[in-house]
Amino acid sequence: MGTAIWIFLVEDDDTIKRLPLARYLRLTERDPKERMPEYANMRVRCVEAGVELEQRKPVEILRLLYFNLVFDSEGRIDVLEQDKERRLRANIGIPILIDKRTDNVIEARHIFAKKRLYNGYVWELTQEMESAIVKAIFGLS
Numbered sequence: 835m836g837t838a839i840w841i842f843l844v845e846d847d848d849t850i851k852r853l854p855l856a857r858y859l860r861l862t863e864r865d866p867k868e869r870m871p872e873y874a875n876m877r878v879r880c881v882e883a884g885v886e887l888e889q890r891k892p893v894e895i896l897r898l899l900y901f902n903l904v905f906d907s908e909g910r911i912d913v914l915e916q917d918k919e920r921r922l923r924a925n926i927g928i929p930i931l932i933d934k935r936t937d938n939v940i941e942a943r944h945i946f947a948k949k950r951l952y953n954g955y956v957w958e959l960t961q962e963m964e965s966a967i968v969k970a971i972f973g974l975s
Contacts, residue, residue, distance in 0.1 A: 836887045837896065842967055843903075844879035850966045853880075861903075861911050869909035878903045879957055881967055892971050898964070902955050922951040 841853040860868035880903045884896035904915035925947035 838885045838887055838892075840883045840885055840971060842881040842883065842970065844881065844963060848960070848963055848966075850881075850963065850970050852970060862916075864910065864913065870905065871909035873903075873905040874909040875907050876905050878905065881959070881963075883967060883971060885971060895968065895971060898959065898967065900957060900959050902957065919951065919955045922947050922955070926951060 839855055841855055841858045843851045843853050845851060857868065861870070880901055882899040882901075884898075885892045886894040886896055901919075904912040906912040926944050
């Protein structure tokens with residue numbers, strides 16, 4: 835028994851394309867030799883599937899995460915956009931330290947950060963796409 839991470843790109847026409855994890859990691863780690871020129875200057879929907887394996891065969895989907903990958907003009911993951919997303923994710927938590935001196939001020943930065951995160955980096959998985967991913971994972975026809 836083991837687990838694996840499978841990465842899928844969702845094309846504009848909603849077709850699913852598997853991206854090998856090693857290539858995805860090279861892209862996210864900014865390997866200078868790794869790029870995807872077909873996605874230059876594009877925002878591409880991406881799904882990360884956590885899969886439980888038994889004898890190297892998928893038996894259960896543990897989780898599905900969906901997000902956008904933003905590519906730069908050379909087809910590499912855009913580091914500036916990646917940093918913006920990380921900052922937004924860090925800012926969506928409710929602030930722990932609130933200045934008690936001003937009772938008429940509402941702390942809402944975390945609410946606006948969450949809105950910006952969902953508007954720019956998160957998308958909704960449709961039932962059809964989820965079915966296509968399940969078929970791709972389990973090899974169903």
